[in-house]
Amino acid sequence: MTDYTQVLFKNRRPGETASLETYEKTGGYEGLRIALQKTPGEICAQVKYSGLRGRGGAGFPTGVKWSFFPADQPGEKYLVCNGDEMEPGTYKDRQLLLADPHQLIEGMVIAAYALQAPVGYIFLRYAYEDCSQVIERAIAEAEAAGYLGKDILGSGFSCELHLHRSAGRYILGEETALINGLEGRRPNPRSKPPFPAQRGLFGRPTNVNNIETLANVPHIMRNGNAWYQQLSAPESSPGTKLFGLSGHFNRTECFELPLGVTLREVVQEYGGGLRNGKRFKACLPGGASSPYMTAEHLDVAMDFNALEEIGSRLGTAGVTAFDEDTCMVAVTRNINRFFARESCGWCTPCRDGLQTISWLLDKIENGQGTEDDLTMLHDQVRNINGRSFCALAEGAMGPVEALLRLFEDEIKEHIRKGKCPFG
Amino acid sequence: MINLKIDGKEVQIAPGATILDAAETVGIKIPTLCYLKKVSPTGACRVCAVEIAGADKTMTACNTLAIEGMDVTTQSEKLTKIRRQIVELLLVNHPLDCPVCDAGGECDLQDICYSQDVTRQPFEADDVNAATIDKWPLIQQVPNRCVMCEKCVKVCHELIGSSALFVNEKGDRAFIDKDLDKCEFCGNCVQVCPTGTMISKPFKFKARPWELRKTPSVCTLCPAQCQVDMQSKQGKIMRVTSEDGTTINDGNLCIGGFFAHDYLASDQRLTTPLVNKAPASWEDALALTADELAKAEGQAVAGLTSPRLTNEENYLFQKLFRVGLGSNNIDSEARFGALRAAKVLQEQLKLAGASNHLDRIGSADALLVFGTDPSSEVPAVDWQIQLAHRKNDAKLVFANLRKVKLANQSETFLQYKVGSEAYLAGALAKLIVDKGQANNDYLQQFVGNLDELNSTLAGIDLDAAIAATGVSKELLEEAADYLGSAASVAIVFGRDLTASTQAEAGVAALANLALVCGAMGGDKGGLFPIDEKGNMQGLLDAGTCPEFLPGLQPYAAATEKFATAWHAELPQGGLDAAGILAGIESGSIKALYLAGTNPLVDFPESARWRKALTKVNFLVVQDIMSNDLTALANVVLPGAATTEKRGSVTSLDNRVNNLRIAVDPAGEARPDLAIIADLFAQITGKPAPSDTVVRQEMFELGGVYSDVCQMLEQRPFCWKDAYAPANQSLTAAQPELKTAPAADLQLLIGKSRFQFGSSTTLSKATAELEAEGVIEISADDAAKLGLADGGRVTLTGPAGSATGPIKVSEQQPAGLLFAPYNYAKLNIQQVAATGSNSVTVKAAKA
Numbered sequence A: 001m002t003d004y005t006q007v008l009f010k011n012r013r014p015g016e017t018a019s020l021e022t023y024e025k026t027g028g029y030e031g032l033r034i035a036l037q038k039t040p041g042e043i044c045a046q047v048k049y050s051g052l053r054g055r056g057g058a059g060f061p062t063g064v065k066w067s068f069f070p071a072d073q074p075g076e077k078y079l080v081c082n083g084d085e086m087e088p089g090t091y092k093d094r095q096l097l098l099a100d101p102h103q104l105i106e107g108m109v110i111a112a113y114a115l116q117a118p119v120g121y122i123f124l125r126y127a128y129e130d131c132s133q134v135i136e137r138a139i140a141e142a143e144a145a146g147y148l149g150k151d152i153l154g155s156g157f158s159c160e161l162h163l164h165r166s167a168g169r170y171i172l173g174e175e176t177a178l179i180n181g182l183e184g185r186r187p188n189p190r191s192k193p194p195f196p197a198q199r200g201l202f203g204r205p206t207n208v209n210n211i212e213t214l215a216n217v218p219h220i221m222r223n224g225n226a227w228y229q230q231l232s233a234p235e236s237s238p239g240t241k242l243f244g245l246s247g248h249f250n251r252t253e254c255f256e257l258p259l260g261v262t263l264r265e266v267v268q269e270y271g272g273g274l275r276n277g278k279r280f281k282a283c284l285p286g287g288a289s290s291p292y293m294t295a296e297h298l299d300v301a302m303d304f305n306a307l308e309e310i311g312s313r314l315g316t317a318g319v320t321a322f323d324e325d326t327c328m329v330a331v332t333r334n335i336n337r338f339f340a341r342e343s344c345g346w347c348t349p350c351r352d353g354l355q356t357i358s359w360l361l362d363k364i365e366n367g368q369g370t371e372d373d374l375t376m377l378h379d380q381v382r383n384i385n386g387r388s389f390c391a392l393a394e395g396a397m398g399p400v401e402a403l404l405r406l407f408e409d410e411i412k413e414h415i416r417k418g419k420c421p422f423g
Numbered sequence B: 001m002i003n004l005k006i007d008g009k010e011v012q013i014a015p016g017a018t019i020l021d022a023a024e025t026v027g028i029k030i031p032t033l034c035y036l037k038k039v040s041p042t043g044a045c046r047v048c049a050v051e052i053a054g055a056d057k058t059m060t061a062c063n064t065l066a067i068e069g070m071d072v073t074t075q076s077e078k079l080t081k082i083r084r085q086i087v088e089l090l091l092v093n094h095p096l097d098c099p100v101c102d103a104g105g106e107c108d109l110q111d112i113c114y115s116q117d118v119t120r121q122p123f124e125a126d127d128v129n130a131a132t133i134d135k136w137p138l139i140q141q142v143p144n145r146c147v148m149c150e151k152c153v154k155v156c157h158e159l160i161g162s163s164a165l166f167v168n169e170k171g172d173r174a175f176i177d178k179d180l181d182k183c184e185f186c187g188n189c190v191q192v193c194p195t196g197t198m199i200s201k202p203f204k205f206k207a208r209p210w211e212l213r214k215t216p217s218v219c220t221l222c223p224a225q226c227q228v229d230m231q232s233k234q235g236k237i238m239r240v241t242s243e244d245g246t247t248i249n250d251g252n253l254c255i256g257g258f259f260a261h262d263y264l265a266s267d268q269r270l271t272t273p274l275v276n277k278a279p280a281s282w283e284d285a286l287a288l289t290a291d292e293l294a295k296a297e298g299q300a301v302a303g304l305t306s307p308r309l310t311n312e313e314n315y316l317f318q319k320l321f322r323v324g325l326g327s328n329n330i331d332s333e334a335r336f337g338a339l340r341a342a343k344v345l346q347e348q349l350k351l352a353g354a355s356n357h358l359d360r361i362g363s364a365d366a367l368l369v370f371g372t373d374p375s376s377e378v379p380a381v382d383w384q385i386q387l388a389h390r391k392n393d394a395k396l397v398f399a400n401l402r403k404v405k406l407a408n409q410s411e412t413f414l415q416y417k418v419g420s421e422a423y424l425a426g427a428l429a430k431l432i433v434d435k436g437q438a439n440n441d442y443l444q445q446f447v448g449n450l451d452e453l454n455s456t457l458a459g460i461d462l463d464a465a466i467a468a469t470g471v472s473k474e475l476l477e478e479a480a481d482y483l484g485s486a487a488s489v490a491i492v493f494g495r496d497l498t499a500s501t502q503a504e505a506g507v508a509a510l511a512n513l514a515l516v517c518g519a520m521g522g523d524k525g526g527l528f529p530i531d532e533k534g535n536m537q538g539l540l541d542a543g544t545c546p547e548f549l550p551g552l553q554p555y556a557a558a559t560e561k562f563a564t565a566w567h568a569e570l571p572q573g574g575l576d577a578a579g580i581l582a583g584i585e586s587g588s589i590k591a592l593y594l595a596g597t598n599p600l601v602d603f604p605e606s607a608r609w610r611k612a613l614t615k616v617n618f619l620v621v622q623d624i625m626s627n628d629l630t631a632l633a634n635v636v637l638p639g640a641a642t643t644e645k646r647g648s649v650t651s652l653d654n655r656v657n658n659l660r661i662a663v664d665p666a667g668e669a670r671p672d673l674a675i676i677a678d679l680f681a682q683i684t685g686k687p688a689p690s691d692t693v694v695r696q697e698m699f700e701l702g703g704v705y706s707d708v709c710q711m712l713e714q715r716p717f718c719w720k721d722a723y724a725p726a727n728q729s730l731t732a733a734q735p736e737l738k739t740a741p742a743a744d745l746q747l748l749i750g751k752s753r754f755q756f757g758s759s760t761t762l763s764k765a766t767a768e769l770e771a772e773g774v775i776e777i778s779a780d781d782a783a784k785l786g787l788a789d790g791g792r793v794t795l796t797g798p799a800g801s802a803t804g805p806i807k808v809s810e811q812q813p814a815g816l817l818f819a820p821y822n823y824a825k826l827n828i829q830q831v832a833a834t835g836s837n838s839v840t841v842k843a844a845k846a
Helices: A020-025 A030-037 A040-050 A062-067 A092-099 A102-115 A129-144 A175-182 A211-229 A263-270 A304-309 A328-342 A348-365 A371-384 A391-406 A408-417 B019-025 B077-090 B108-115 B151-159 B188-192 B255-265 B282-295 B311-324 B338-349 B379-391 B405-409 B421-434 B440-446 B450-458 B462-469 B473-485 B503-516 B536-541 B555-566 B577-586 B606-613 B628-632 B672-684 B691-702 B779-785
Strands: A078-083 A119-124 A160-165 A206-210 A240-247 A254-258 A280-284 A318-323 B002-006 B009-013 B049-052 B071-073 B139-141 B165-168 B175-178 B198-200 B213-218 B227-233 B236-241 B301-305 B330-332 B366-370 B395-400 B412-415 B489-493 B526-529 B591-595 B618-623 B635-638 B647-650 B655-659 B705-712 B715-720 B746-750 B775-777 B792-796 B801-808 B816-820 B838-840 B842-845
Touching: A020 A102, A020 A129, A030 A102, A030 A211, A040 A062, A040 A102, A040 A211, A062 A102, A062 A206, A078 A102, A078 A175, A078 A211, A092 A102, A092 A129, A092 A211, A092 A240, A102 A119, A102 A129, A102 A160, A102 A206, A102 A211, A119 A129, A119 A175, A129 A160, A175 A206, A206 A211, A240 A263, A254 A263, A263 A280, A263 A318, A280 A328, A328 A348, A328 A391, A328 A408, A348 A371, A348 A391, A348 A408, A348 B077, A371 A391, A371 A408, A371 B077, A391 A408, B002 B019, B009 B019, B019 B071, B049 B077, B077 B108, B139 B175, B151 B165, B151 B188, B151 B379, B188 B198, B188 B255, B213 B655, B236 B255, B282 B591, B282 B618, B282 B635, B282 B672, B301 B311, B301 B577, B311 B330, B311 B536, B311 B555, B311 B647, B311 B672, B311 B691, B330 B577, B338 B503, B338 B526, B338 B536, B366 B379, B366 B421, B366 B473, B379 B395, B379 B405, B379 B489, B395 B405, B395 B473, B405 B412, B412 B473, B421 B450, B421 B462, B421 B473, B421 B503, B440 B450, B440 B503, B450 B503, B462 B473, B489 B503, B503 B526, B536 B647, B555 B691, B577 B606, B606 B628, B618 B628, B672 B691, B691 B705, B775 B779, B775 B792, B779 B801, B779 B842
Parallel strands: A078 A119, A078 A206, A119 A160, A240 A318, B002 B071, B301 B330, B301 B591, B366 B395, B366 B489, B395 B412, B489 B526, B591 B618, B618 B635, B746 B816, B775 B801
Antiparallel strands: A240 A254, A280 A318, B002 B009, B049 B071, B139 B198, B165 B175, B213 B227, B227 B236, B647 B655, B655 B715, B705 B715, B746 B838, B775 B816, B792 B801, B792 B842
16 A cells, blocks of 8 residues: 555555564564663663654654653552543544554563653543554553563563553543543543653553653664654654555555655545545644644645644544534534543633634524634634643634634634625 | 733742642632632632643633743633623523522522523523432532522542432533431531522521621531631521631531530520429529528538530639538549540649541541540541641541440551450550551650550560450551551540540540650641530639649649638538538438539449439529439529620630620620639629639639730630650650450440530531431341331440330441430430449430
């Protein structure tokens, strides 16, 4: 399907999950052997210099995050894998787990060693029943093979991993809410500071990473930083990325592509264009909280920095396309309803602000909107951005802000005509 | 220290402080809504947004730490706009039903709308608020008035420790819900609610806040004596509240303080003196009483008084008997518990009351709560335990017969068997010494008979202790380790122990344990005997028993001092409660004066007391309620409640508080001191002493009162002398260790968690929760009896039988029942033996 080097998906076969045997045959757990020869500090440094950036959505440099972790501090410390993949339009972690789950196990053991946090939790999205079976089997296989458990590969390092299935709310993807959820509490985000690295799960230092991020680590260990960096063109965004395509594409599949491919390539080559030969109007490049890109952005490179430059975000690289017949007010209203529903209700801007935005978008979409409503919508977005307790409301503002910036004419047409121009 | 700038002002503050804390120190007021000083910051409402130079976002002052060099702006056009919009968002789907909302006039949302100039409700959204919750007893929840500040949830969890309230649902459907089984009905959620979301049902629609007159006073329902504001309208107490920050209890109240006060307005209040059941004038009633008491003077007259009366009243009561009537036949219900503990502590440790102030429980590093359920007996002690345990990570060792609230929160729960208290305390002390964790410096300095202490502990057979207590060696060692290794220890014990057969031996063993772990050695922790009755410490201090003169001064030793001061010869001998009871039965006691006490309900062997009291020649009852007892009296003297009179009361930690008059006494009722003083005058021919004179004399002769007086806002109080034993002055005891005989079924009699004494059973509010006394029983025992909740059982014990409904409770171990003594109807005290609150019983389906 693709000529690009396949790293995370190299063992992907339709309808199959790679066994431990397959994984080992293609270099699996070699990264762990190499890592165990190094000191924890050396691994952290290597991850830092590899340039690996978090794949959960924020794109924060993983090695830098690890360097904040007090690996030398005595007492319990925890590693948590955030597998609560609930961003609408995002399904890449699921594809990764179903294709080749040992990458995650190996990545977590290496991370646990590097961070000296020998107890790890995999926090998995509630709906991922299939993945949970895959993970449980992989954990059992890894334990039996000596890659997990006591005295791993004779190194003296021991590590245990536990699978925890989420109670099933979007907010659990926020790392401090996730920690509350793991502790059995209501998953409200926590006040920061203290950051999880200082006081996280059960009040102890905790490091939280996305599945895809951790799955990259063994490959970096095995093949080195130079190899990793040549996988993609942009220096600031090395490595490959899983792009999950959805929406009006002809092909709605997940592809592993180098960071920095153009949106045009994603749309034309991998999405196969839009269904019924329609024209591309816009997309969410990285899940429901990333600001829209439009046809004018087709030549923008899909990497962390380039998308920030045009006012969007790579996010999870779950690309959702909308064709020319799509009403962007309706799309945004739909997305906003999701965020309003998934708000935990803790802080005012999120709890009441998102509902107010729903009310305004409803009015406009239903043809009852006024110029004043448009002004109020601008005002609300300004007032919610940067004012809420956690990043959920800010994420929710991504598409609304982009709607106002890129599709103001379309909104005004709704107001002028007193109805949705798309019927 | 951290240096920062707020609105151009230089501020210095300790590390860990927030911007809001820092602003407060220089008098800069940042608007807040969800912020509540006494709980952790929430940061939910976002009203306290401030600008920080160099930060692209505004930050919330309540939960952002002050950092060196920070430059904060709290007032700007941008901030005004942000705050206004936040408040406008809070008004989305807020009903604006202020005219019929109980919070109208004292609503933080109203106030912030005014202060932020919010004059419209510009935003709309679907109204998805949950329906009003009416099904909870006493408290109504109106979700559409809620601003989700979560103050109620945090107070319930962090301060009260019941964790009944929680946030249910999410987004704008989120609302405050409650696990009713965990609710203590303390009403703190109502008190901290900034809007009319949490509403007190009894107070609803009774008054607008501006109509209420606030009288600062203290609650006398339990010995913590929380500082409260009695809020009255037209001579009636409408509600009781307490203020954060300015009160010793930091605004926290319990069900007693917040809800139970309506018993004062019961239609059973006595409003006029009665002579032979007919209304009479005060003049006639007092003359007859003085006459009859004087006629029976000496050995034939006796008096029982009460921890419900003030210090001055109890002081004058004993003086009336000793000086006016020449009788030392005086006693009270302290006899059955508190006095027994007090005698041991006085003898061994020279201790009267607690060794330290209540808040030192909160600062201790380890806690031993022994034979008491503070959540029920003295809730303010529970709050201190919560503070120590939750906020300061203190280790909690909880020793109890039942698995009550604190058992579930403790590090170590020692569920011992009835009658094994001395063994349990002894074993803990032994383990601490054996491990070399004893506080030797303290022991060397203060204990006069250290060798005896060591030999006593060495003589304890650990296996025998394990067998007697039913507590495993592992748990004993774990508990001993927590207590032995902590830098400071607070030991709290109460009625389960002090009213049991083990009172003397158990308290002596606990005193040894307190010495060994240095509980009384420092500024943190201490030894805290607690008894649930409001002025129990004041009652003990007043010398209202044959053994002690005021200030717990031994009677024989202090006789001369008091005889001189009083210009009178003091009587010798004297009968205690049991002696008085026997005296009535034998006919040697002819006249009995009961002041604020009801042996028909409060005393063990209550049926025997009932029989005796029908026999006594002359019975005078001074009380506030008409009941079975007043029906037996020759003369009934209506007294005033503590909200209706002046006087002082002494808390369990030796704080002497002044009562203030919030409302007038009911009808013709009079302050009890005036009644006793009048009798004193008529009997002795001396002038009736005023309350000031009585107080002065009590302070001078009592010898326990210092002049350390303090003022918290408008709330004056004095501390009694601090506990400071002399070197080598403390003695360790050799408590007798006994193994209690096995029994199939035992009954523990204690306090209902919803009632305070028998008076509050007349409260309509508390009646909603437990209208009649319920016998708690394990599922096993209920099954054996073939009974389910509400089924009735007859219990027969050493003194008689009682019948009541059961409730299956997970708190009860198999073989142990619990029944509250508070209810006249259940009258469980007719089953009990004197000196034993846990008795072997036979149970039968009624």
